[in-house]
Amino acid sequence: MRVGLLGLGRIGAFHAATLSALVDELVVSDADQSRAEEVAGRLKARVGDPFDADAVVIATPTATHAELLVRACDLGVPAFCEKPAAPGVAETIRVADAAERSGTVVHIGFQRRFDAGYTAAREALRSGELGALHRVHMITADPAPPAPGYVPMSGGIFRDCHIHDFDILRWVTGREVESVYATGSNRGEAFFAEAGDVDNSAALLTLDDGTLVTLQGSRYNGAGYDVRMELAGTLRTRAVGLDPRAPLTSAEGLQPPGEPWPDFVTRFDAAYIAEMSAFLAAARGERESPCTVQDALAALYIAEAADLSRRADRPVRLLEVTK
Numbered sequence: 556m557r558v559g560l561l562g563l564g565r566i567g568a569f570h571a572a573t574l575s576a577l578v579d580e581l582v583v584s585d586a587d588q589s590r591a592e593e594v595a596g597r598l599k600a601r602v603g604d605p606f607d608a609d610a611v612v613i614a615t616p617t618a619t620h621a622e623l624l625v626r627a628c629d630l631g632v633p634a635f636c637e638k639p640a641a642p643g644v645a646e647t648i649r650v651a652d653a654a655e656r657s658g659t660v661v662h663i664g665f666q667r668r669f670d671a672g673y674t675a676a677r678e679a680l681r682s683g684e685l686g687a688l689h690r691v692h693m694i695t696a697d698p699a700p701p702a703p704g705y706v707p708m709s710g711g712i713f714r715d716c717h718i719h720d721f722d723i724l725r726w727v728t729g730r731e732v733e734s735v736y737a738t739g740s741n742r743g744e745a746f747f748a749e750a751g752d753v754d755n756s757a758a759l760l761t762l763d764d765g766t767l768v769t770l771q772g773s774r775y776n777g778a779g780y781d782v783r784m785e786l787a788g789t790l791r792t793r794a795v796g797l798d799p800r801a802p803l804t805s806a807e808g809l810q811p812p813g814e815p816w817p818d819f820v821t822r823f824d825a826a827y828i829a830e831m832s833a834f835l836a837a838a839r840g841e842r843e844s845p846c847t848v849q850d851a852l853a854a855l856y857i858a859e860a861a862d863l864s865r866r867a868d869r870p871v872r873l874l875e876v877t878k
Contacts, residue, residue: 556835557582559605559632560612561623563594566637567614569820571598573831574612582608606632610660610838612831613637617708621646624661624848628653633660633838635831638718640851642710644876647855651848660844662834663851667723669829672795676786677727685788688728691768692785693720696776698802698817700754703746711752713737713861717772721857722850723784730762731853736870737861743775758861778802779815780822 556578560571563585571594574581581600585591591602605611606627613623613636621641627634628650640663641647654661667673679685695716701709709715725731739753747754754775760768779802784795797803800822802815816822830846837844856877864871 556580556610556839557608558610558612558835559584559603559608560600560614561585561605562614562616563587563590564614566820568594569827570612570614570831571600573828575600577832577835580608606630608632610634610835612834617642617710621650624650625653628657628659628661631657631659633662633834635662635664635834637664638722638851639663639710639714639855640848644852644855644859647848647852651852654848660834660837661848662837662844663846663848664830665719665722665726665846665850665854666823666826666830667719668726668826668846669833670795670823670826672798673723673727673784676784676793676795679791679793680727680786680788681729684791685786685793686790688766688786688788690785690787691724691728691766692770692783692787693724693768694771694781694783695720696771696773696781697819698776698779698815700743700747700774703744706746706752707750709752710858711750711862712739712754712756712772712774713758713865714855714858716774717756717758717770717861718854718858720770720772720784721861722846722854724760724768725850725853727784727786728762728766730764730766732760732768732857732860732873733763734761734870734872735759735857735860735864737864738868739865747774753865756865758864760857776802778804780818781816782819782822 557580558578559582575598582603610633737758739756741748743754756772758770799813804810859876860871
């Protein structure tokens with residue numbers, strides 16, 4: 556396959572290295588020409604038009620995603636795009652319509668679906684091993700905040716960070732969220748509050764079968780990158796992320812033996828590679844797209860409800876944001 560890649564920032568460069576080992580030819584492009592040339596030289600790729608390919612991978616800034624995805628659909632080029640598909644609901648629907656109209660494969664990057672822990676938890680729940688699911692707890696906490704200039708464009712912690720939690724919640728449980736009650740606080744740098752965002756978050760979600768889900772997040776988890784999910788059923792409880800590198804120390808003295816996860820790329824290294832392999836298989840017509848624009852839209856609706864709930868200080872039903 557010949558695959559094009561747009562955007563060579565941190566995650567784009569990671570995808571470039573992955574793709575260089577999976578495809579016959581890699582064509583890269585970046586707004587910074589010198590960066591594109593450096594990556595191309597290092598990976599034996601070439602700089603050129605990424606749409607002149609069998610598939611395209613989009614790792615550019617969020618504001619550019621919708622236009623690039625619509626272009627890919629119009630050209631009939633299968634596309635992988637880092638989340639989100641677009642900054643807002645209307646643009647995401649536009650992308651979804653373009654994908655449906657063209658029949659082109661569009662895969663949105665929710666790498667947790669390809670992580671071994673989340674996959675095992677999903678299988679345990681679906682097989683009946685856990686019994687009837689009654690409670691879920693989720694946490695996503697970054698060791699350090701993003702750059703100040705990123706926050707005003709991020710869409711806020713629920714759209715930027717917790718959208719991964721919302722997607723994996725739907726995928727693991729097979730249920731939909733009915734309502735959200737979210738809150739947040741600012742305990743760190745002033746640039747979060749200045750952008751109308753928070754650096755610590757919490758939410759209570761109710762699924763369509765009555766299951767309660769608690770969610771916590773932080774931009775200041777100094778112990779390391781912490782991402783976990785606990786599913787408590789009537790027979791058993793299964794935890795994801797309670798591994799030898801979890802950044803936890805118990806009051807009883809138990810401590811994971813490994814170095815804490817430093818960031819999300821390191822934590823999900825294998826999942827990112829599996830995700831890209833799945834996209835390439837879908838682009839070749841060997842399987843269905845595993846993470847569609849409709850999935851991205853469903854997760855975005857939950858994020859919209861959570862953000863509205865935080866700002867209005869009240870529970871929000873999903874019907875309020877999906878009308």
